[in-house]
Amino acid sequence: MPFLNEKKTWINGVFALFILGNVALSPNLIFLNLYALVMGLLIINRIHWETRSELLYYFVLLFSVMDFAYNLPVMGRFNIYYLHIALFILTLSMFISFIRKRPSLSIKRLASNRYLLFLSIFIAYMVVSLAWAESRSAGIKYIINYAIMICFMIAVYTFNTNREKVKETLKVLLYTSIPILFIGLLEVAKLRMPIRNVYLDNGWYVKGVEYLKTIPTVFFYNPNNYAVFLVMLMSFIVPFVVYNRNKGKNTLFWVMQFLALMNLIFSTSRTGYIVMLMTMVGFIFLFLVMKEWKKFRKALVIGLSTIILFQALSFVPDLGVYYGKFNDTPLLSRLGFHSKVPKNLPLAQFGEEGSANDRWTMMVNITKGITLEGHPQGFGVNNTGFYLKKQGNTHGLVNPHSLWFEVLGDFGIGIFLYFIFIYLNMLWDLLSIYIETRKKAAYGLTSYLSVSLIATLGGFILTAFAPSTVISFPQMWLLYGLAVSVILRRKVFLEGESKEPLE
Numbered sequence: 001m002p003f004l005n006e007k008k009t010w011i012n013g014v015f016a017l018f019i020l021g022n023v024a025l026s027p028n029l030i031f032l033n034l035y036a037l038v039m040g041l042l043i044i045n046r047i048h049w050e051t052r053s054e055l056l057y058y059f060v061l062l063f064s065v066m067d068f069a070y071n072l073p074v075m076g077r078f079n080i081y082y083l084h085i086a087l088f089i090l091t092l093s094m095f096i097s098f099i100r101k102r103p104s105l106s107i108k109r110l111a112s113n114r115y116l117l118f119l120s121i122f123i124a125y126m127v128v129s130l131a132w133a134e135s136r137s138a139g140i141k142y143i144i145n146y147a148i149m150i151c152f153m154i155a156v157y158t159f160n161t162n163r164e165k166v167k168e169t170l171k172v173l174l175y176t177s178i179p180i181l182f183i184g185l186l187e188v189a190k191l192r193m194p195i196r197n198v199y200l201d202n203g204w205y206v207k208g209v210e211y212l213k214t215i216p217t218v219f220f221y222n223p224n225n226y227a228v229f230l231v232m233l234m235s236f237i238v239p240f241v242v243y244n245r246n247k248g249k250n251t252l253f254w255v256m257q258f259l260a261l262m263n264l265i266f267s268t269s270r271t272g273y274i275v276m277l278m279t280m281v282g283f284i285f286l287f288l289v290m291k292e293w294k295k296f297r298k299a300l301v302i303g304l305s306t307i308i309l310f311q312a313l314s315f316v317p318d319l320g321v322y323y324g325k326f327n328d329t330p331l332l333s334r335l336g337f338h339s340k341v342p343k344n345l346p347l348a349q350f351g352e353e354g355s356a357n358d359r360w361t362m363m364v365n366i367t368k369g370i371t372l373e374g375h376p377q378g379f380g381v382n383n384t385g386f387y388l389k390k391q392g393n394t395h396g397l398v399n400p401h402s403l404w405f406e407v408l409g410d411f412g413i414g415i416f417l418y419f420i421f422i423y424l425n426m427l428w429d430l431l432s433i434y435i436e437t438r439k440k441a442a443y444g445l446t447s448y449l450s451v452s453l454i455a456t457l458g459g460f461i462l463t464a465f466a467p468s469t470v471i472s473f474p475q476m477w478l479l480y481g482l483a484v485s486v487i488l489r490r491k492v493f494l495e496g497e498s499k500e501p502l503e
Contacts (some may be wrong), residue, residue: 008044008045011044011055012041012044012045015037015040015041015044016037019033019036019037019040022036022072025072025073026073028194029070029194031193031194031195032066032069032070032195035066035179035183036062036066036070038179039062039175039176039179040059040062042175043055043058043059043062043172043175046171046175047168047171047172048164048168049168053090053093053094053097054159056086056089056090056093057090057155057158057159058168058169058172059086060083060086060087060090060152060155061169061172061173061176061478062172062176063081063082063083063086063087064083064152064474064475064478065176065177065180065219065474066082066083066219067081067083067219067220067474068081068196068219068221069195069196069219069221070082070083070219072085083474084148087148087151087152087155090151090155091151091154091155094154094155094158113488114422114425115422115426115484115487115488118418118419118422119150121415121418122411122415122418122419123146123150125411125415126143126146126381126410126411127143129377129378129380129381129410129411130143130380130381131380132377132379132380133379133380133381133382133383134379134380134383134386134387135382135383135386138382138383138385138386139380139381139382139383141382142381142382142471143381143382145471145472146381146471148472149471149472149474149476149477150477152474152477152478152481153477153478153480153481153484154481155481156169156477156478156480156481156482156485157481157484157485157488160481160482160485161485161489161492162489162492162493163445163446163493163497166445166449166482166485166486167445169482170236173236177233177256178256180218180219180229181256181259181260181263182259183216183218184216184218184226184259184262184263184266185216185259185262185263187214187215187216187217187218188214188215188216188262188263188266189214190213190214192213193218195217195218195219196221197217197221197222198217198221198222198223199212199213199215199217211321211322214266215266215267215268216263216266216267222467222468223267223268223269224267224269224271224272224466224467224468225466225467225473226263226267226269227264227267227269227271227272227463227466228269228272228460228463228464228466228467228470228473228475229475230260230263230264230267230272230276231264231272231275231276231279231456231459231463232456232459232460232463232475232479233256233260234257234260234261234264234276234279234306235279235452235455235456235459236452236456237253237256237257237260238257238279238280238283238299238302238303238306238455239283239448239451239452239455240253240448240502241253241254241257241298241302242283242287242295242298242299242302243295243443243447243448243501243502244501244502245501246501254302257302257306258309261276261306261309261310264276265310265313265319265322265323266322268322268324269466270355270356271462271463271465271466272463272466273310274462275459275462275463276306276310277307277310278459278462279455279458279459280302280303280304280306280307281303281307282455282458282459283299283303283451283455284296284299284300284303284304286299286451286454287299290435290438292438292442353395358394358395358397358401359401359402359465361393361394362388362394362397362400362401362402362405363402363405365387365388365391365393365394366384366387366388366400366405366408366409367405367408369387369409370408370409370412370413371413375387375412376412376413376414377411377412377414378408378409378410378411378412378415379409379410380410381410381411382410383409383410384400384405384406384409384410385398385399385400386398387409388400397468399468399469400468400469401465401466401467401468401469402464402465403460403464403465403469403470403471403476404416404420404464404465406469406471407419423457423461426457426480426483426484426487427454427457427458429487430450430453430454430457430483430486430487431450431454433446433450433486433487433490433493433494434447434450434451434454436494437450437494437497440494440497440499441497441498441499442499443499443500443501443502444497444498444499444500444501444502445497445498445502446486446493446494446497448502449482449486449493450486453479453482453483453486456479457479457483460476460479464476
């Protein structure tokens with residue numbers, strides 16, 4: 001393959017020049033550029049790609065992990081994210097390729113695909129909702145954010161047409177995730193990376209609260225977003241250990257599980273803690289119900305090891321501050337995390353200050369506004385915050401802090417129920433694929449992928465409550481793209497599957 005080697009050499013050179021140019025433009029981002037350089041060279045030389053568009057897709061995956069942190073400086077803080085630049089070029093490429101194929105489009109074909117139908121109705125409703133939105137400019141800004149993430153999801157669907165392509169996507173995600181876990185540990189040791197985060201922007205580091213300097217955020221701006229990423233990552237790590245018989249590879253994933261757990265503990269994300277524990281129990285329960293005893297035993301070992309370690313570390317005095325929100329939450333404190341909170345204190349109090357109270361207050365406000373105050377159609381895209389601001393009881397917070405209530409608030413009861421229906425359909429379709437793989441290839445890649453996606457999407461029902469918003473959270477849209485790709489290409493993913501663990 002001399003031609004391919006020459007092609008790679010040329011691309012390596014161009015990419016190195018891109019990194020040098022970016023270092024010259026933003027010397028303070030040299031750490032980010034070093035990460036991008038190493039990961040980019042791995043993608044070019046270690047990932048199997050056939051076209052430049054496919055290679056660009058893998059770079060989009062890389063930039064999606066770096067997200068807001070990696071950008072082209074334009075003017076002050078108004079920078080252009082490299083994710084958006086790469087995705088724009090890739091979207092143009094996909095659109096041109098789509099037009100050249102001259103596909104036959106019809107209403108009947110659209111209606112036969114429940115996921116495409118939902119996406120079409122959702123986009124149309126989002127645009128129409130501008131008609132009753134209080135702030136159309138805010139709505140248009142959010143429509144642009146939705147458009148970017150939907151294009152990302154479509155790219156994931158387009159370039160994961162079979163098991164071989166998915167394997168390359170998973171390899172990119174593995175390559176990019178391992179350094180993130182180590183960077184997180186460096187931040188735990190107060191070796192902060194020169195990357196913006198919520199504490200730096202709000203001046204908390206200079207206020208003398210020392211433990212905040214040990215909370216890892218890496219590329220994710222705030223610890224809640226990072227915790228969501230960590231729980232998603234663990235949902236792919238545990239099944240890999242369960243499905244794979246290669247002890248060398250399993251050792252790597254055991255280490256990753258431990259590192260992810262340590263990062264999660266120091267992130268102080270209460271929602272992340274809860275979903276992680278539920279995910280571990282979920283894997284054990286699933287394999288028990290399905291009577292897959294070998295998988296059950298492995299899941300039991302790694303699940304119990306994770307839970308026991310998580311519980312044991314709570315007894316370390318110096319770690320008490322990181323378990324603090326967990327300890328001080330009524331109901332959750334009954335798990336034994338040394339809380340002194342009265343047992344009869346309600347889980348959340350309407351209108352009171354505190355993250356749990358604020359979230360509960362916002363949920364109640366949104367529900368009342370939609371159902372009792374004449375807004376069943378929603379407040380309009382990105383306009384729920386304006387309604388919450390008028391209520392004046394969320395202590396300055398106006399982001400819904402939940403995917404579900406953001407959809408309910410922006411788009412009303414009809415789209416909210418439709419979204420839940422489609423989400424449950426996705427989980428059911430993945431479960432049916434997993435059940436079918438038990439007969440054909442119980443240890444194959446399709447079985448592993450379906451189980452991992454069930455865990456991540458199932459867990460995301462709760463982790464979506466952690467960040468202020470997840471609409472611009474690329475990992476969520478990555479999951480949607482992978483899930484729909486496996487579901488709609490069911491025959492391709494099931495046919496000819498190897499019975500060996502993960503092929």
